[in-house]
Amino acid sequence: xxxxxxxxxxxxxxxxxxxxxxxxxxxxxxxxxxxxxxxxxxxxxxxxxxxxxxxxxxxxxxxxxxxxxxxxxxxxxxxxxxx
Numbered sequence: 001x002x003x004x005x006x007x008x009x010x011x012x013x014x015x016x017x018x019x020x021x022x023x024x025x026x027x028x029x030x031x032x033x034x035x036x037x038x039x040x041x042x043x044x045x046x047x048x049x050x051x052x053x054x055x056x057x058x059x060x061x062x063x064x065x066x067x068x069x070x071x072x073x074x075x076x077x078x079x080x081x082x083x
Contacts, residue, residue, distance in 0.1 A: 004041050007033075013048045021055055024081050032080045040076075043069045 005013065010033065014025035025048075036044060047055070047070050057063040058074050065071040 004038075005045055010045075010048070013045075016052050016055070018052050018056060021052060021059065024059055024077055027081050028077045032077070039069075040073060043073050046070065047073055 007029070010029050011026065014022065014029050016022055016025065033041070033044065046067075050065075050070070054063075054065075058065050058071070059078065065074060
């Protein structure tokens with residue numbers, strides 16, 4: 001099983017170039033990532049590998065991720081990071 005990213009790499013991966021995503025992902029890494037289970041941390045890394053237009057659509061509620069684990073993580077992030 002591949003190792004998890006270290007926190008500085010996660011911070012860098014959260015810099016998406018879309019302000020709407022940056023204000024959700026970066027604060028979550030700082031305030032919520034450490035409380036995730038190992039599986040959720042792996043799901044978060046998979047989420048970060050998704051394309052920005054998909055992430056934007058999922059986070060803004062225009063669409064739902066076809067992956068239930070990713071969708072659950074999106075809900076968790078939205079519940080945790082109030083903007």
